[in-house]
Every structure is written in C-alpha cells, then in structure tokens.
Amino acid sequence: MHDMVKGANVGLAALSENADAVIVSLGWASPTGEGDADVSVLLLDAKGKVRSDTDFYFYNHPVAPDGSVQLLGKVPVGEGSEDRIGFDLTAIPAGVERIVVAASRYEGARFDELDDLRVTLADGSGEDLLRFAIDDPGSVSAFIFGELYRRGDDWKFRAVGQGYDTGLAGLATDFGVDIDDDASAGQDADTGAGADAEQGETVAVEQVPAPPQPSEPAQTPRRPAALPAMPAPRPAGDDAQPPKAAAARPRTARRKITLPKAAKKSLAENESWKDARLFPVSALKSDRDRETRATSVLLSVMAQVPEFGRRLTAAFGAPTGRMETFTEVSLPHGDTPRRPDGVIRVERAGKLWTALVETKTNGNPLRSEQVQAYMDIAARRGYETVITLSNDVALEGSPLVDVKIDGRRKHKVALRHLSWAEVAHQAQLLIRHEGVGNSAHAWLLQELLHYLQHENSGCHGFQNMGAAWVPVRKGIDDETLCQGDPRALEVVESWERLIRQVSLGLGGELGQKVLPVQRARRGSDPGARRARMADELCAEGRLRAELRIEGAPGVLAVGADLRTGRLRTSVEIPAPEQGYPLTWAKRLVRRLAEAPANLHVETLIEDGAGPRGTLERLRPEPADLLPRNGARVTGFRLTLFKGMGSTRGNAESGFIRSVDDAVQRFHGTVLTHLEPPSVRRPDGTEQPAAG
Incomplete structure (x- = not known):
C-alpha cells in the first residue's frame, strides 16, 4: 500500500489495473468512544466551483442519480469507525475536473479531539491502494482529507489535509454551494407541515422519513446544520423555461410521509387461517432446500427493488446500473462443473460487474475449499467478486474462510461477506425508515423480512456461541x-x-x-x-x-x-x-x-x-x-x-x-x-x- 504525505499525489492507474471504481474511506478514533464526523463530497469544474448545488453530496443527499457517487455509511473499525464513499470514475460527468472528499463535525466539536485520522483508497477488488494519515488536523470543525482529479484520461489522488474553522457551511460556500440558513429551513419545514395537514394526506411521524422522490434525494433526520439549496429539475426540451417558484430546499426536520392505510379486518373464519405468502417456508425440510430457497428469494428481491439491490452491492464495489440475478448456474472447473448458489450481474455503460454468491443457512459453516474454487473460477472468467452469505458475522482481521490468492494473476477477485442479519437490517431501514420508490417495492421487502424472520428459513443470523x-x-x-x-x-x-x-x-x-x-x-x-x-x-x-x-x-x-x-x-x-x-x-x-x-x-x-x-x-x-x-x-x-x-x-x-x-x-x-x-x-x- 502506498503511504502518502501532505501535498503528495499519485496516479491511480499506476497502483491498480482495476481503478475505474474505487472506495474512499475516511477513518478516525475517539478517546471517549463517542466522537464522530460526517463525510461530504463536492464535484468541481475547471474553475474550482460546483456546477450546481446538486454536486454537493452529504448525509441528506447521499447518492448521485447516475451512480457516480454513493455515500455508503459507517462501519466499526478498530477502536473507531470508517465512513466509506463509492466512486464510479467512469460515470463522473465530463465537466467535473476535481472531486473533494471532506468531513465535518457538529455542535462545536473539533477534529483535534479525534485520534488516528486517515484516508484510504481501495480499488474495485477491495485491495487498499493508498493511505494518508493526518497527524495534527488542528482545532477545526471541517477538514478536507484529499481529492481526486483528472490528468488527461487518468485519475490521480492528492493528499490535501486542509482544515476549515467555519464548518460544513463555510467549506461548501467556498466551493460555490448556495447554503440555506437554519431560519429559512425551519420556515420551510413549518410551511410544508401546514400544507400537509390541510390536505389530510400526511402526518408527522417520528420513526419513518419519506420515500425518496425522483427529483429529490432521500433525507434522514439529522442534527441541525446549514444545508445547500437543491434546485428543482428543469423540464425537458429546448424551449422549457425554468420554474418561477423557489427551488425546493432540504430540511433538517423530519420529513412528512404518507402513512399506509389501516389494515382491513381479516376475512378469515378463525385465527388458524394463515395468509398466503409470496415466499412460503412451510415446505422447507432440509438445509439444501433452505439454502436454495433463501438464495432465490433474496436475489429476486434485489433485482426487483433497485434501492435494496444497490444498498447490498454498493459496498462491494458494484456500480449503479441494471441488475440481473441468477440461480442454478453451472460454470466449468476442471473435470467437474461448479454450481454457485447465485450470480449477480450489473451492467453500466456496456461494462459488466459480476459476483458469485455462496450461501449457507442455519449454523452451517462456509467451506474453504468451496469458496477457493469460486475464487479461482471468478479470476479465470474476469469476475469481480465472490460474496459469501451466512448467519455468521465477519470480524475485522478474522476471516471466516482462508483462501489463497494467486499473485501471478493480473485480475484480482475480492472476497466479501454478508450476514443474513445485515440483509434484514438493510431491508428494515428501507421500508420502515428511509422509504422505497413505490408500494409494490415496499410490499416485496416486507415479504422478504417475513421470510427471513420465519423459524423455518434458517436465516436468523448469528445463533451459536460455538463449541468453546x-x-x-x-x-x-x-x-x-x-x-x-x-x-x-x-x-x-x-x-x-x-x-x-x-x-x-x-x-x-x-x-x-x-x-x-x-x-x-x-x-x-x-x-x-x-x-x-x-x-x-x-x-x-x-x-x-x-x-x-x-x-x-x-x-x-x-x-x-x-x-x-x-x-x-x-x-x-x-x-x-x-x-x-x-x-x-x-x-x-x-x-x-x-x-x-x-x-x-x-x-x-x-x-x-x-x-x-x-x-x-x-x-x-x-x-x-x-x-x-x-x-x-x-x-x-x-x-x-x-x-x-x-x-x-x-x-x-x-x-x-x-x-x-x-x-x-x-x-x-x-x-x-x-x-x-x-x-x-x-x-x-x-x-x-x-x-
């Protein structure tokens, strides 16, 4: 891994042949265990300014519609946490020359109160390419860790290490973002609430924000902070005029959502009658049946609910694009073909991202020789990732299976793990708190949750403390x-x-x-x-x-x-x-x-x-x-x-x-x-x- 110092730069192509998609991780530790920060990304033109306020990505605007930027959220690492951002560099608009990667603290907190500040960059296979450690960030509330920038057809990374005492608002304003103040944001929230109440369609709910709309990113309830104004989309056509109404602005207040209608009285004669389920579990009798059914159910819902499929695969380096999923696939491997439990393929701009899936249910462990075979197949066929899925939970520095990587091969394959508990967690976040595109998608996720939580599914998460x-x-x-x-x-x-x-x-x-x-x-x-x-x-x-x-x-x-x-x-x-x-x-x-x-x-x-x-x-x-x-x-x-x-x-x-x-x-x-x-x-x- 390439260690960098402040001001240094390096070309990504010189570090990896698989740098079209990268994951940038900002990390820190807190002596008290309570310190935290929020990442933000700014896409800048040749003049060093955002082209519009939509080029500013932060906790209330986490995903670019074209999939070029995705804020993937925090994961615990060591004694602190890392906040990860996925970039599809092939999808970055041509007018963007630089990508600034920063973080901000809130409520008067400063970066010098955190330890082990660092930024790392990994390629599409998950291999860490570079690391920049910050020794003395200073008493600042916002901090630029680094930036990606173009040089011809290639991308380079620069270790910046610059602090801002004016916080997220000051940093964003310096790069041309139109910041909305707290007062007007509060008025907008109040006005929106009043309008909703008059229509009688929405009510204030503490637990669940609104589903994301095509023209406005999903918002999650966050601490009060100055936020950018998000312009309304222009109509299509050369003669289209910009809207005269004020542009919609994001709000820090909890959004209003349309509640589902009250459940109708059941038509069943008695309580022994059970609703028909989309994914039945009553006929599952063997571990093989459970693994086959669980894989098919999950992959099917991932393909049909784009928000859910992207949520599970983005952290593994998958681009945003058309997703198709497959089961019962036969792949050649020596004298005996191998049949992975599933395959995930994502197409974007004519390129394919492919992952093989190996599934286990109940307490069945992953087998090293089986995963090794899939790693070898993926390397020979140019696939990007092997995903293992089981009730076990992966730990940092303690792999669930040991596999050997042939260093002589130019194409590298990433081995990633997903727990059934993580699958259920992401489904819960979407349907109960963040929202999905339509009611049919919400119903599919609810059926998936019902399946995972059923005692016969075998997908209950970590359930055994082990032989010791x-x-x-x-x-x-x-x-x-x-x-x-x-x-x-x-x-x-x-x-x-x-x-x-x-x-x-x-x-x-x-x-x-x-x-x-x-x-x-x-x-x-x-x-x-x-x-x-x-x-x-x-x-x-x-x-x-x-x-x-x-x-x-x-x-x-x-x-x-x-x-x-x-x-x-x-x-x-x-x-x-x-x-x-x-x-x-x-x-x-x-x-x-x-x-x-x-x-x-x-x-x-x-x-x-x-x-x-x-x-x-x-x-x-x-x-x-x-x-x-x-x-x-x-x-x-x-x-x-x-x-x-x-x-x-x-x-x-x-x-x-x-x-x-x-x-x-x-x-x-x-x-x-x-x-x-x-x-x-x-x-x-x-x-x-x-x-």
Missing part, C-alpha cells in the same frame, strides 16, 4: 480457566459477533446508527485487542461491550458476568452544567416514571462511590441520591440486571437471546425516557443536541 462456550463457562465456574487458553479467544470472537448483530437489529428497528465502541485504551490491532479481552475473561469471568446509539444521552454498556450468570446493561449520564443536584435528581426520577421499578440508579461523584438505590425506593425520596458529604455530583449511572441463558444459543432461553432481549429492554424502558445530551451555545445557554 460450554467448556469456558465450566472453566470459569471451576476456576480452572487459565490465561492463554485458545478457547477463551474463541468465546471473545463470538461475543464480538453477537454485539455486532445486536447493533444491526437495534439500528434497523430505530432507523438510527448503532455501532459497537472500541476504546482507544484497548489498542488498534484487532487480534491484540481480542487477546487482552480473552485474558480479562479468564481473570474476571466477564465479557464487556459498549454500543453508541445515535441521539442517546450516553454509551450503552453491556456486560455478562459468567460467574454469577447475570447480564448488566447500563448508561452513564453526565450532570447538567447548570442548576442544583436536587433539581437534577428530581428531574431524572420524574423522567423515569415509566421505567422498571428495579432499575438501579447510582450517583457519580468526583472521589469514591455515591449513593445508590432502586428506582422504586427513590421515587418518593429523590433527595436520597445526594451525597451526604457534599461531594460534587458529576453524573448518574442507570443499570438493569437480568439473568442470562445457559445454553449456546439454540434454545429460547439461550445466552444470545438473553443479550439481545437485555439490550432491547434497556433501550425501550430506560433510554427512550431520557433527554438527549445538551450542548453549550456560544451565549452560554444550553440546547438539546440533535440526533
């Missing part, structure tokens, strides 16, 4: 488990897979980002971090994890004490910067009026432990939370305890089910009643931080 789970628990009970035992490391990897799956499930339900947090103190190397966690498991008998939920007042901590058989979910809330401790205690107890009575509340003080008690005992006397010695209160910790299942995860009372239930219960009964964290305005007053 029972021996490790027994070793902890007997105090015979020693540090360095490889079985402890297996359990730690299974625990990490479980936490990632729980994050996907909760994020799909909420329509918000839910990411595992990796603290900087655990190090950046995944293998070394897991080894330390395995040593902690042997010494203390505990597994720990943290989840960062967008808009939550704090990080949700999850702990499993294998000695006592109890799960612990908790959150720490910082004390307000103004007011009195008694007022804080009363307000907290009042907000938790609907929370479980056995919720433990603990006062956090500067030195030592503060008062604690159950919510049931504290409701009549919130003053019991105040320390008797007058110590300064720094916050409160809220905790729920729950017994955990003893099996590996196959039974209803299994450990995996217990962890998922504990996280869901804590969020639904505790976190939802708490206000988001407040931030300080420049004038010294406080306002809630937007999600």
